[in-house]
Amino acid sequence: MKIIIDDVFNATESLENDSVKCIITSPPYFQCRNYNNHEKQIGLEKTVNEYINTLCNVFDKLKPKLTEDGNLFVNIGDKYSKDKSLLLIPFEFANE
Numbered sequence: 001m002k003i004i005i006d007d008v009f010n011a012t013e014s015l016e017n018d019s020v021k022c023i024i025t026s027p028p029y030f031q032c033r034n035y036n037n038h039e040k041q042i043g044l045e046k047t048v049n050e051y052i053n054t055l056c057n058v059f060d061k062l063k064p065k066l067t068e069d070g071n072l073f074v075n076i077g078d079k080y081s082k083d084k085s086l087l088l089i090p091f092e093f094a095n096e
Contacts, residue, residue: 008058017065018064018065018068020062023062023072024073025074029077030045030051030079059074078090
């Protein structure tokens, strides 16, 4: 077993296709943290759609790395809008 703790953009490039059995990740939640203005940081997109598109782009890069019987676990939270309605981020992400 090998545990990789790295920026997803760096780690993805170093992995061979069809080589990973399990990916467990908790991407930064939408508009909750600023990681010192890291140029590729996830979570500070202006809209929920941009955030979900960014996540999908990441997982599109990871998909070929998984083995045919591989698993991907994503811990993702929701957030309330200014009018106190849930944004339904997990639903929108799963739907996409």
